[in-house]
Amino acid sequence: MAAGSFSTDAILLKRIEYGDYDLIITYFTRSMGRMAVMAKNAKKSMKRFAGSLDPFIAMNIECSWPRRKNGLPILNSIELENPFSHIRTNVAKTGYASYWIEMINSWMEEGKPDDDLYNLTYYVLESLNSGHIPMEILSLLFQIRFMALSGFTPNLAGCGRCGLVIDEIREQKITFDLKAGRLVCNRCRHNQPVENGIAVSKGTLKQLAWINTTDIHRTDRLKFSCTAVKEGESLLEGFIPCHIGRDMKSLMFLKRIRQPYQL
Numbered sequence: 431m432a433a434g435s436f437s438t439d440a441i442l443l444k445r446i447e448y449g450d451y452d453l454i455i456t457y458f459t460r461s462m463g464r465m466a467v468m469a470k471n472a473k474k475s476m477k478r479f480a481g482s483l484d485p486f487i488a489m490n491i492e493c494s495w496p497r498r499k500n501g502l503p504i505l506n507s508i509e510l511e512n513p514f515s516h517i518r519t520n521v522a523k524t525g526y527a528s529y530w531i532e533m534i535n536s537w538m539e540e541g542k543p544d545d546d547l548y549n550l551t552y553y554v555l556e557s558l559n560s561g562h563i564p565m566e567i568l569s570l571l572f573q574i575r576f577m578a579l580s581g582f583t584p585n586l587a588g589c590g591r592c593g594l595v596i597d598e599i600r601e602q603k604i605t606f607d608l609k610a611g612r613l614v615c616n617r618c619r620h621n622q623p624v625e626n627g628i629a630v631s632k633g634t635l636k637q638l639a640w641i642n643t644t645d646i647h648r649t650d651r652l653k654f655s656c657t658a659v660k661e662g663e664s665l666l667e668g669f670i671p672c673h674i675g676r677d678m679k680s681l682m683f684l685k686r687i688r689q690p691y692q693l
Contacts, residue, residue, distance in 0.1 A: 434494055435492060435494045435495070435506065436492070436493055436495070436503075437490055437493070438460055438461040438462060438490070439459065439460040439461070439489075439511065440457040440458065440460070440490070441457065441459075441487070441548070441555070442455060442486065442489070443456045443457060443458050443464070443485070443531050443534060443535045444485065445485075447473070450473070451473050451474040452471065452472060452473070453469040453473065453483065454468060454469075455468075455505065457491065458531075458535075458538065458547075458548065458551065459491075459543070459548075460545065460548045463538055463540065463542040463543045463544060464535065464538040464540055464541075464542075465503070465541065467491070467493050467502055468496075468502040468505065469483070472505075481510075482508045484513075485518075485527070485528070486518070486555055487510065487512070487513050487514060488510075488512040488513075488552060488555070489508050490509040490511060491505060491508055492505075492506045492507045492508075492509075493505050494506055514527075514555050514558075515559070516559045516561070517559050522565060522687060522688060523558050523565060525680070525683055525688065526558060526568070526569050526684060527555060528683065529569070529678065530554065530572050530576075531680075532681075533573075533674065534551065534576075536676060544579065547576070547579045550572065550646070553646060554569075554571065557649075567649065567652065567659075568649075569666075570638065570654070570659070570662045571646070571649050574638055574641060574642045574666060575641075575642060575646075576670075577666075582611065583611075583642070584606070584611040584612065584669055585611065585613060586635045586638060586639050587639070588613060589604075589614060590607070590610065590612025590613055591614055591618040592615060592617070592618050594615050596632060596635060596636070599613075599615050599616075599632075601615070602631055602632055603630065603631050603632075604629070604630060604631075604632065604635065605624050605629055606627060606629075606665055606669075608626045608627060608628065608668045608672055609625065609626045611669060611673065613635070614627065626672075628661075628665060628668060630664075631661060634658040634665075637652065637654060637658060637662070638662055638665070638666075640652065
């Protein structure tokens with residue numbers, strides 16, 4: 431490696447055109463977190479980065495630090511690790527991967543590495559690509575673990591107002607407050623109504639708690655019913671935009687195209 435350069439494992443998050451020939455590429459890197467680099471002449475010379483500038487691809491990148499202050503690092507070379515090519519040939523898989531990638535890009539700060547999140551992202555992309563775990567389950571896994579790593583895990587252990595644990599709540603369906611990120615038992619809900627809540631069954635809540643804490647490689651052992659999948663999606667896909675603070679275009683796209691592929 432040349433002096434003044436660096437290399438790191440990376441997953442491509444997005445790319446935008448810059449001028450007539452260049453691209454600005456945003457990566458989720460293992461060693462530096464989210465970072466943008468300049469791919470000079472990437473549109474002019476297709477051979478140089480052929481097949482390696484599409485979203486979701488995992489690679490090792492080698493870059494040079496810019497000479498001028500505040501300039502972007504220059505992308506010199508790419509070594510493909512895993513193109514995850516089956517994702518881009520399936521519209522539903524593309525929808526899920528796009529949603530996960532937008533979550534990362536929306537939440538991560540520049541220059542702050544997160545090895546656990548990188549490993550989680552690689553695992554779900556690899557599993558989505560291979561198809562050995564249903565894509566809906568992978569999305570539930572990614573979302574709830576993303577929230578835990580991001581520091582805003584929803585409280586699924588019991589009522590977030592009075593502290594009554596889930597097993598002592600008599601109702602089989604419990605209200606989840608999307609804005610507050612907590613469960614609310616019937617008694618507390620009657621005392622103070624929930625403005626933005628959904629009803630979720632105890633079984634679904636326990637399954638979500640399980641995939642948040644168990645060994646990630648045991649995910650394929652858990653079977654979700656169609657009802658549990660839909661409840662989990664409503665909870666997580668309603669809660670995450672509230673706490674990221676923005677609506678996500680990829681999620682709206684995913685909801686439109688998901689129906690024919692639903693469990």
